[in-house]
Amino acid sequence: MELVDEAAVLATEKYGSQETWKYRLKGDVINRERQADGSSRTGGSITGAFKSIFLPQGYPESVSDDYVEYQIWDTLQAFSSSMSGTLATQASLKGVGVGNQAATVAAATVTWLLRDGTGMLGRILFAWLKGNKLDSEAKKWRLFADILNDFAMFIEILAPYYPPMFTLIACIAGVFKSIVGVAGGATRAALTVHQARRNNMADISAKDGSQETLVNLAGLLVSLVLIPLVTDNPRLTFALFFLFTALHLFANYKAVRSVVMETLNEARLSIVLEQYLSDGRVLSPREANPKEPVFLEWRKEVPIKLGVSLRELVTSTQDLQLALKHHHKPFLIGIQQGCVSVCLSSEASVADEIEAACQALCLAAVMKASPPPPQQLRQLALAKGQDPWVLVSESYKFMDQMFPAFLLDLEKAKWLTDRTLLDWNEWRVDWRKKMS
Known part of the structure; x- marks a missing residue:
């Protein structure tokens, strides 16, 4: 009869690269022992809980090598955009008559509807004209969308100072923001395809949404302190807007620069x-x-x-x-x-x-x-x-x-040659090999 060494390792297992466990036999009982420090998936530590909530399953093996650097800069730009958006929203509400006893609900509603309507048309038109470019030039259109978003918020802040032109300016800003929505959303999807290493696009996208929600929540808390300071103070409003805009553009530039794509455009x-x-x-x-x-x-x-x-x-x-x-x-x-x-x-x-x-x-x-x-x-x-x-x-x-x-x-050199991001149109031609 063969005796089993009580100190012998019966099995080992690991959860990604975060933790490793060994099973040892002690008497008639199998004990499970952790062999490496790491955060527990079940939330045994604050770090483990944070990773479980905000990072894709299997991180870091399940994402591209540039994931962390991109997300850091993307988080910073999202916070800056949230703060700029707060200032722009305040200006828009002021422009439609919030706080003005002479303003009517009907006029404000018409302005809002016109802005949304022109934005919808702009979204359809832009997707028709440039939708096929967003995959092949994702970095360029990602940065373009953020620059256009900042410009749209800037003219929204200016709009209340030109009451006769407010509706027109609001509609123009609505068109710009609709373009931002299409270009930003589509290029984010293209980058998610690049980041996904285990066909886990949905998980990465969902966790990206959680990260952005957390950032927006932080921006909301800061905005509660900021709004009373900038109300009726246009100089401070513009100073803070340009500060957040500069930070937003810098973070976006660094974010797209950090992306390392292996497909050829x-x-x-x-x-x-x-x-x-x-x-x-x-x-x-x-x-x-x-x-x-x-x-x-x-x-x-x-x-x-x-x-x-x-x-x-x-x-x-x-x-x-x-x-x-x-x-x-x-x-x-x-x-x-x-x-x-x-x-x-x-x-x-x-x-x-x-x-x-x-x-x-x-x-x-x-x-x-x-x-x-x-x-x-x-x-x-x-x-x-x-x-x-x-x-x-x-x-x-x-x-x-x-x-x-x-x-x-x-x-x-590790370039992907089984697919490309070259901007091919759909025409395909079959020709005669010989001509008389």
Whole structure:
């Protein structure tokens, strides 16, 4: 008969990285012993209870590495926005007649309804025009939404000082805030997709809501002290508003800068490709993300259009013959009116999409007046002064040599290559491989 050592460990278990337990046999009883310090999931300590309430289950393994830094800055910006919003709300109430015996309920109601109505229309229009951009440029639109929100609150504070224009100003602010609601909510969802590491988007979103509610509660308590001080004191109102706005914008800038996304959009792909063409090194996501621009660019020197209709690429049979010359890819690239356009085949894979975007970026770099293209593109630049189709044909040859190794290096650098955030339109073209 085999004897069991009473000191022997029968089993071990752990709860994420927070705590570890061991089961030991003592006589006929199995004892459970904690082997590492950590907060109990059941709320055995204040820290454990706080994590359980406000952080996603499985933290930190269940979220991205940039989660904590982003949430710290996001919390600070939410508090600042809450305080600015209090000042703006006070101004709005004053503008519709709260405290004014001459004001009527009907007039205030009409103003409020007009503001809400124009805001609803603005929400629909913005989602229609820019909804497809919010995934590919989440950082830019996140920061844009917060800047626009501050501007909307600023004109709300100004509105009571221009009584004849109050309704118009309130409607304009309503439109701006509706845009903020769409852009802010959509980009927050895009960032939640990035942060979720265990298909736990709903949990992260719910805990983010809890964090924001806690911050708003803190802002409410501070507002109770602040409101009596700023009432009928416009100088202090504006001074505090600009202070909170500056803090809000700074925290938002730091928040979007802290995000390290592993999916490729046009900006990140351009940064990585430029470095690769310069010295053959592929930047990791943590190296490339800080270089990504976070402010919207309203006009590019050489625009790139991905997934366009064939009619934007060719205008004649001759153009189509030139586009297909020496061609074996599931995409077509052309240069029309200073713009690089890409037609995508329905057979194209994600790797083909990345290659097409890389080729378009190379062509755009060659076509720019400044700065000069990277060293590896100098040979391609020699065809710049010739017919655009010659330049396109040479770019296919260049990509055949460069792209296979580049794609492998992307995967080694921990970039996701099974999906992208490239801003592809929905056009897909199937063309004849040979033309008589």
